[in-house]
Amino acid sequence: MLASLLHLDWLLLLCGAWLVVGALGIFALRRFRFVSHVLFPLGGLVCLGVFLVALSAIFESPETAVLPLGLPGLPFHLRLDALSALFIAVIGSVGAGVSIFAAGYFRKGEGTPPGLLCFQYHLFLTSMVLVVLADDAYAFMVMWETMALSSFFLVTSNHRIAAIRRAGYLYLLIAHIGAIAILLCFGVLQANTGDYTFDNMRGQQLSSFWSSAAFLLAVFGFGAKAGILPLHIWLPEAHPAAPSPVSALMSGVMLKTAIYGLLRVSFDLLQMQLWWWGVILLALGLVTALFGVIFSAVQTDMKRLLAYSSIENIGLLCVGMGLGVLFKAYHMDALAALALTACLYHVASHAFFKSLLFLGTGSVLHATGERNLGRLGGLMRYMPWVAWVTLVGVLASSGLPPFGGFVSEWLLLQSFLFTPGLPDPFLNMLIPVVAAAVALVAALAGFAMVKFFGVIFLGQPREAKLAQAHDAGWLERAGLLWLVAGCLVLGLFPVQIIEPIGRVTALLIGHNLADTVRANGWFLLAPMSVERASYAPLVFLVVGAASFYLAVIMVRLLYRGQLRRAAPWDCGYPAGNARMQDTAEGFGQPIRRMFDPFFRMDIKHPTPFDEKPVYSVSVDDHFWHWIYLPIAATTEAVAKLVGRLQQGRISVYLLYSFVTLIAMLVLVRL
Amino acid sequence: MMHAYLIQSINLFASVLLLLSFAMLSQRRILTVIHLFTLQGATLVAATVVVAYVTNQHHLYYSAAITLVTKVIVIPILLHRLIDRLNVKWDVETLINIPTTMLIGILLVVFAFNLALPIAKLSSSIAHSTLGIALACVLLSFMMMITRAKAVPQVIGFLSMENGLFFAATSATYGMPMVVEFGIAFDVLVGVFILGVFMFQIREQFDSLDIRHLEKLKED
Structure with a gap:
């Protein structure tokens, strides 16, 4: 019986095991020792199982399944092929280490109760695996949103701190803007057939215009999740806000699901690749990498530094992918394979x-x-x-x-x-x-x-x-x-x-x-x-x-x-201090x-006459001021305009309905 | 012969309804408004009974009975007790002065008649000519809700709007299905209860029933 199970069945069973572990966490909401010393290691063990199953699945032919979940008439289609198996193997192997670490890491009294944290954590892992397994747009979006939401709650686990709530909100906002683009991308890919399975999308022959539209939407949507410029701004806020095992998972694994999506769309679902797509990816990746690494070099917060370094690495991944697309477009398959291998290896x-x-x-x-x-x-x-x-x-x-x-x-x-x-x-x-x-x-x-x-x-x-x-x-x-x-x-x-x-x-x-x-x-x-x-x-x-x-x-x-023992880095000066x-x-x-032009710096030098000289420098991101603040200001202005409708007077509200009613009646009469 | 008189009487009741709507629109005293509302309910009952008798539609008798119980007996009693307890028998304020209100009301009636013309032609009901009046009643009551600054007349405006709707239903299609009517009757009762509680709350908060105080609740 057990031997006859496919890899996909095993993976689903293991995902179920994760959910069970998470649910147990809910029942043991505040029993801290049980959660940390039993549930998290158990979750780690499941991760290991996922890793092994996925690793062996890479060498097998693709397997598909239809889960009778979801809305009537819209079941979840799942498919396990080499691409998804590779990403699941990464999720499982990294997740195992992080889970074991998390078992020793989470402390009492830090924000969210440990049991709830355990639930969110395992839900997060499950949704990542299922995103990668999804074989229709519906399942993909459901899992994608589950992933965004569970990670949002994990990021804001210390929700009593206002800055953390702000970071979480920013993350959720950008994740949703990205999700809209992804949804639109799938809408283009299904080519008006109304069938949202990936199988159908593979069979569609889109014109080069619509292919490009789908590709650009995918770059935007998945780029928002991965942190490609200029959609990176949530990364340096959310990563420091999250507890470390969560930032580890988000940066190490979750960003990769966006890379997975981009690969899936541009190499699997789209039947053609144009050379300029590769150039776009190359350019975006390069700018992102350069920007990320320069910002990471000037950070003074260690987790922010790592977050910017993640942006840099995402940029490198994009560069690799861009090269792959470029070579593929010119039918140089061996070189495309080399570039993609570099990209996947870096993943x-x-x-x-x-x-x-x-x-x-x-x-x-x-x-x-x-x-x-x-x-x-x-x-x-x-x-x-x-x-x-x-x-x-x-x-x-x-x-x-x-x-x-x-x-x-x-x-x-x-x-x-x-x-x-x-x-x-x-x-x-x-x-x-x-x-x-x-x-x-x-x-x-x-x-x-x-x-x-x-x-x-x-x-x-x-x-x-x-x-x-x-x-x-x-x-x-x-x-x-x-x-x-x-x-x-x-x-x-x-x-x-x-x-x-x-x-x-x-x-x-x-x-x-x-x-x-x-x-x-x-x-x-x-x-x-x-x-x-x-x-x-x-x-x-x-x-x-x-x-x-x-x-x-x-x-x-x-x-x-x-040999002479001396304090390190004292340059031979014996009275040196920290x-x-x-x-x-x-x-x-x-x-x-x-790299001065990259930053928006605010440096305050003390004058020679200051009693208590203070030197301060703040390094800011240009993109805030170029893109995000203007958008926010416009939104607020429009909202204020609409807000004028709200007078607070019941008579005026009634008048609105009255005028609407009369207008509709006139319309009917005409 | 008798039949023709009865149909004439339906038209009479309809015009009485319209007249009462205008009266409510122009009346400043709350107590009188409640009396007018009761009268309107009674007229409605009478009109419904006549339509039921002429067309031999038995379910309209039940509708008439429900209307009698709710709108002529229960709700007026509730309203009387309400204004006794709130001690607001006199209402002087309207947002727009009364002559202007009346003029706008006339325009609304013209509009309603104009609107009802093609619908009334389609309808085969004996009371089809009264559809315009019913629509005018709805619009006038709506108008009353808009122009009153105090909470109690607004509630009455709401109830009277429901009267107009009921009359429209009777005149156009011999009434609504029983289930719907029960539902509406119940809704109206519950609405009155809720608005009553609501009014007490307003008074406790602001020491007045003037709904303009609610403007302070707006977020800036």
Whole structure:
């Protein structure tokens, strides 16, 4: 009986298990220990099951099912193919780590009761899996909205703080504007047949105008969820507001469902790709990445910094996707597969390292109660576990080997190197510029990450209370280690990871990169040919480790007995104190100067005569002032105009109905 | 012969209804307005009974009985008790002065007749010529609700509008189905109860029944 179940059935059962776990949370609303030590680990176990089922489903042929849920005559169609299975595998694997961490993370008395939080959390996971499984627009939208709502409640779990409510509102607003665009996109895709199943949409032959309309609507709608410029503004507000495991899930996994939607629409549902779509995605992605990384370099709040870094990574994903569309439009399938592989690889690696980093900030936040980088520092001594684990995330995020981030960014740059093969000379000239900009983004990301790690964990503590910081508990450590393992596996076994990704590109483009990669043996990654470029992670690791230890031994031998212990970063100045260290603002200063036009800065310098000199700088987003504030002002003005109707006088209201009645009667008479 | 007189009497009752509507529109004293409303209800009952007798429609007798109980007996009693307890027998204020109101009322009647003309031609009912009057009653009562600043006359305007509707239904199609009529009768009673409670609340809040005080509830 059990053996005869399809992968899809297993996934649905596991989703049911999540809902049961969540419902149990509702019944144990305030029994904190039960929720944290039983329900969350159980949820984590289910995540693991989801991961394993989805991983094996990638290699199987697509499975479909019809759930008799929903409105009469509108059942939920579900479909599990390689693309959805890959994203579910990412959700499951990252979710497992986050759930285990969450078991140790949530504390008593923080906003929403733990049981309710548990329910929202598992509902969030379920809806993400079902969004990816959905095979008709109706199921997709229902799940998409469930996902938005459950994450909204998770973001506002500390709803007593006004700023958090504001952040949640902004998030919900933009999510809904995006949802409208997605709905319209599906409306275009069904081509007036009235049948909203994806199967029907695949069969439609749309004209290039309507295809483009659907594509642009999808970019707008999914871009609102992913945080593509200029719809990114909710991200840096919502991520710091949410509890850390939630920000980890949102940034690591939920943003990826938007990428999934964009891939699904542009490669699966639409039957043609135009070259300029790729250019649009490239341009948007590039601007987003550049903007995100520059802003992340000047942040002083650690979670905001990570949120902007998420925007940057979404930009990189878009760049990869844009290249894929471009190559596909010119029928260069092998290269399109390479670009998409880079994109999907980055989906996985970003999911792991970004959730790892967010969880790390969660531990720091709990240990110190501080999110402001200006009040942290020197935590490596007090929280060695978290520090080392975060170091892995930081290295992966900067795109350094031997971690996952390197492989994906390397693949992305590799696919740029093949663009000279494009038949359009104009593109051939422009795309090297894009490649250079992507390299710049990668470098700046490294800068931001050095700042992140250095200011939090290195140097001297900037506050006295930091000496009392405690390291993460064992459940938190387990969750963090799981994610570290993910980063390492993604970095060390790229050839094996490309196997499942190849299945996806085979589905979307008809070309499997794994075939070429496999030929070079299991340890050498050469996306096109060994002569062009190759990467052997294990060799790199061995050589790197060997030279590191060699250096350590040499230092030990040469300087035996001459070691001198001193406070770090004191520049040889013995009276240095924590206030003399480089600060987060100071570290970001060069970037702020160099990329001045990107910011809307408000700097207040003290005059020489000030008794108590105060220096302050606030960095603002241009888009607020260019787009959002004018829209808000217009809306308010229109609302005021309409508000004049509301006089508060019953006679006037009656008069309205009377006049309407008379007008209607006149109309009838005519 | 008898039949023709009876049909004539329906037209008579209809014109009495219209006259009463005008009287209510021009009347300032609340007590008199209530008397006029009771009278209007009684006229309505009489008209319905005549239509029922002429056309031999038995269910119209029941309608007439319901109307008699609710609009001639129960609601006037409720209203009398209400104004006793609220101690508001005298009403002086209208938002628009009475002559202007009357002029607008005449325009409304002309409009209503004009409107009812094609409908009345289609209708085969014996009372079809009174449809215009019924519509005029509805519009005049609506007008009364708009021009009164106090809560009690507004309620009466609402009830009298319902009278007009009922008459329209009788004259155009020999009344509505029984279920609908029961429903409306019940609605009107409940409406009066709710508005009564509402009025007490207004007075407690503002020490007056002037609904202009409600303007303060508006959010700025």
